[in-house]
Amino acid sequence: MKKFAKIDKERLLLGIAAPVLAVVAAFVVTSLVLLATGKEPFQAFQIMASYGLKSDSQVYILNKATTYYLAGLAVAIGFRMNLFNIGVDGQYRLAAFFAAVVGGMVNLPGILEIPLIVIVSMLVGAMWAGIAGLLKVTRGVSEVIATIMLNSIATAIIAYLLQPGMLANLNSNTNSVQTTLLPKSGWFFTLTPNPAAGPIEGFIVVALLAGVGYWFVLSRTRFGFDLRTVGQSESAAEASGVNVKRMIVTSMLISGAVAGLVGMPALLNEAHQYSTEFPTGIGFTGIAVALLGRNHPVGIAIGALLWGFLDRTSNWLEFNGYDKEIVGVIQGVIVLSVVIAYEVVRRYGVGRQQRRVGEQLAAAARAQGQQQEVAA
Known part of the structure; x- marks a missing residue:
């Protein structure tokens, strides 16, 4: 039961990590774009939040x-x-x-x-x-x-x-x-x-x-x-x-x-x-x-x-x-960030599974070798 709970916990963390990574990446890239155009990024986000919540x-x-x-x-x-x-x-x-x-x-x-x-x-x-x-x-x-x-x-x-x-x-x-x-x-x-x-x-x-x-x-x-x-x-x-x-x-x-x-x-x-x-x-x-x-x-x-x-x-x-086109940039960055973030997290998860299987196979091989030594 502990093993399955650990796997579910890891799966949940990986599921949360992907969107969080995507949001952070989108936020950073969009901020850099705004700075490159000579605009204050945090002020732009504050304007969007205050108006969007009306x-x-x-x-x-x-x-x-x-x-x-x-x-x-x-x-x-x-x-x-x-x-x-x-x-x-x-x-x-x-x-x-x-x-x-x-x-x-x-x-x-x-x-x-x-x-x-x-x-x-x-x-x-x-x-x-x-x-x-x-x-x-x-x-x-x-x-x-x-x-x-x-x-x-x-x-x-x-x-x-x-x-x-x-x-x-x-x-x-x-x-x-x-x-x-x-x-x-x-x-x-x-x-x-x-x-x-x-x-x-x-x-x-x-x-x-x-x-x-x-x-x-x-x-x-x-x-x-x-x-x-x-x-x-x-x-x-x-x-x-x-x-x-x-x-x-x-x-x-x-x-x-x-x-x-x-x-x-x-x-x-x-x-x-x-x-x-x-x-x-x-x-x-x-x-x-x-x-x-x-x-x-x-x-x-x-x-x-x-x-x-x-x-x-x-x-x-x-x-x-602000330039109206900046929202189009934000949308494109979000989609790219999501696709890349999910792929990065997926590959990380596959790598962890492969390492876990390798460790289990190695442990089984060691146990079998010990049994053979004892039998000999």
Whole structure:
């Protein structure tokens, strides 16, 4: 029991050491960058902290983190399968566009309207991601190349259909092109614990449920075990009877379905229509968030909150005389620090295990030699 307790303690310490090392490294590198630009780093961090902790900033961060969390989950599903789904950006935008079109065409009670919009979005996202999965298992096309190309195709499809006379209308007041406004029954609820700080988007509840579902499926089901097995070794998975090709396609479908949820906060809680101003680039943020959270639902949540915090404080830094781009530098440094720190800690842990096994083998050899001497 003491031996297992010692191993668990070491594992816990190694798990804590990685993020701590990453934070320290990011803090040091960012401070050096700020000093190189002639700015005071500690003052910048103090400005970010004071502004980011305001009540209205907290609401903004939670709303941003909801979208980033869903994007991180979509990417993490592929990562756990050893698949790099770069296409989340195209999947969520195409899904949100068709969901907005369908939602604007009907006027059902809210109990039917909202599920219809969400289901359409998830189906479109799954279908678009599934194309990359099918290309990989049938033609051996890398999912990285396929999803990058599908992002461009999705952008072209949206640009073609988002035109007056097609599936959109021209707003003469704003001179913007947009789909039909969703009926009030298609607007998602909001939470307002502090009216002065603004409403918290209700889709945060869906994001939490998605995180719980992600954890349960991957940690407590046979499918999750097979998925993780294929991600670690396809040959071992095949030897245990897992259909690897089917798992690849299924994982891409699920990743795409979750990607379909990424645009729902903006559609159901904010704009209530798809337009040329619909947010883009969230899929790539999801990659950074998933890497930062090490594909764990809690870690992804922390990464999403951090990204929301940095988004919120970037404008305030610029207002106080700092370059707005410094936040982009901070984000890049954090991701690099996390990747490097986890790799350093992983190699250290593997080295300790190898040394421990070597010591045990040496001890067993000495004991066997002593037994042979006694027997002689």
